Amino acid sequence: MKERLLQYLACPLCEGEIKPFSVTKEQAGEIIEGELECASCSRRFPVVRGIPRFVEAREIEPDKAATAEKFGWSWQHFNHHRPDYAQQFLGWLAPVRTEFFAGKVILEGGCGKGRHTQLAAGWGARDVVSFDLSDAVETAFTATRELPNAHIIQADIYHLPLRRVFDYAFSVGVLHHLPDPRGGFVALAAKVKPGGHISAWVYGAENNQWITRLVDPLRKNITSRIGPRLLLHLSKLPTALVYAISKTIYGPLNRSPRGRRCARHLFYNDYLNSISVFDWREHHSIVFDHLIAPTAFYIPREEFEEWWRDIGASDVVIGWHNQNSWRGFGKIG
Ligand SMILES: C[S@@+](CC[C@H](N)C(=O)[O-])C[C@H]1O[C@@H](n2cnc3c(N)ncnc32)[C@H](O)[C@@H]1O
Known part of the structure; x- marks a missing residue:
């Protein structure tokens, strides 16, 4: 520290x-x-x-503890970093660009293995304070310890040990895993000073009905209850399927102008094309992440818009990401 x-x-x-x-x-x-x-x-x-x-295991409610346990394991296993995380991160934060980080005091909600802490610190933030409830903080700390402007703490988003001094807060892929996603968003926004900004990216309800109908019951009743070691092996099967189609169909088709016209009509094209640049390990990490989470909500746009009204944000920009998730950016106060 x-x-x-x-x-x-x-x-x-x-x-x-x-x-x-x-x-x-x-x-x-x-x-x-x-x-x-x-x-x-x-x-x-x-x-x-x-x-x-700032958390003690015995003080954490059972649903949050289960989420922390699973993600703690996941990020300590999938602790790799990739150069294309930068592009992916900017996709989740648009319209924010790298220049926006310079000189700012930044808060990251739910940092996992610290991949975005590293990027934000490298893009010239004055300081980046990142928290996570889980033991993923061990991986995040190792990944960022050489960076003089990166700080990792273990804390619960609902009980943050922080002052209201941040110029910008962001949270990527975290809020939909909370028991009360809106409450988590409000708690994060409460640490941004008036005139500062906040970004959030969440799973969308729209275009994800196939997940909520088919994958979710499996996740809730089976895969999130399996031990992570066993799930790591079992998840290789769905990973192989996703990897094969993204690498042999979606990626190649989207790289040619004629193919792109045809790919537009394919199921889940934007998302499967976006992950086609990744290797096997990243595909495995993505599939495992979906299957291991004990809690996952899919947020309708209308509800996401209400969150921004709840925090009194102005100049709010909400948009699709890969046609299956929502990203938002706004000013506090
Ligand atoms: C899908 S991961 C995303 C991690 C990171 N943002 C990324 O994109 O690499 C969700 C993270 O939220 C964290 N998390 C879940 N509940 C939390 C809570 N109540 N407070 C803080 N972090 C939490 C998990 O431990 C996990 O690391």
Whole structure:
């Protein structure tokens, strides 16, 4: 934990100032093991393996704990990084571009393995503070520890240990996995200062009826209940199918002008074309991610629009991404 993270922290219970209480291990100016303390209510929070921990396993509700357990495993296994994550990330954030990050204090909600923390920090953010409920923070910390402007904390989106000081917050692929997606969005937005901005990307209800009717019952009743190790092997079968069609049909067709005219009419073309650039491991990670999640909501556009009204956002831009999900961007206050 880098010392400059302290300026962004606040007690999740009383919003008091957070200060170091004890340091038992330090490395290159970072607290690796120790404790933080709230100056107002004296509640202590451990720093373990360089990461401040604002959640205790016994305090997490069972549905959130199940989600954290599954994603924690997933991101510690699929801990690879790819150069084309940058393009994918910008697709989820449009109209935001790389220049937008420069000089800003940024908050990432649900950072997983830290791939977007790395990118945001590399694009010139003043500081990026990223949190996740799960043990994925271990992977995110390793991925970002050399970056002086990247900070990882373990925290629940509904009880954030943060001050309202952020210029920009984003959350990619997280809110639809929460028990109350709208509540998570509102909690994240509450940390953005007036005049700042927020982006969110969520699964759409529209065009995903085949998932909600066919895949969802399987996910809810079977695959999210299977141990991750077994699911890792079982998920190779659907991955092989997705990989084969994206690589041999959707990708090649979409790369030629004549093929593209024909591909437009294919089932789920935009999405399957977008993932056709990825290798086997990334396809496997995507399929596994869908099957392992205990909670997943598919959000109708109308409901997504209401979220932005709830936070009083202005200049809101909401749009399709790959014709199967919604991305939004707006200004706070
Ligand atoms: C599908 S992953 C997306 C990770 C990352 N945004 C990315 O795109 O690589 C969803 C993440 O949300 C995290 N998450 C789920 N519930 C959470 C909560 N209540 N608070 C914070 N993070 C949460 C999970 O642990 C998981 O890492």
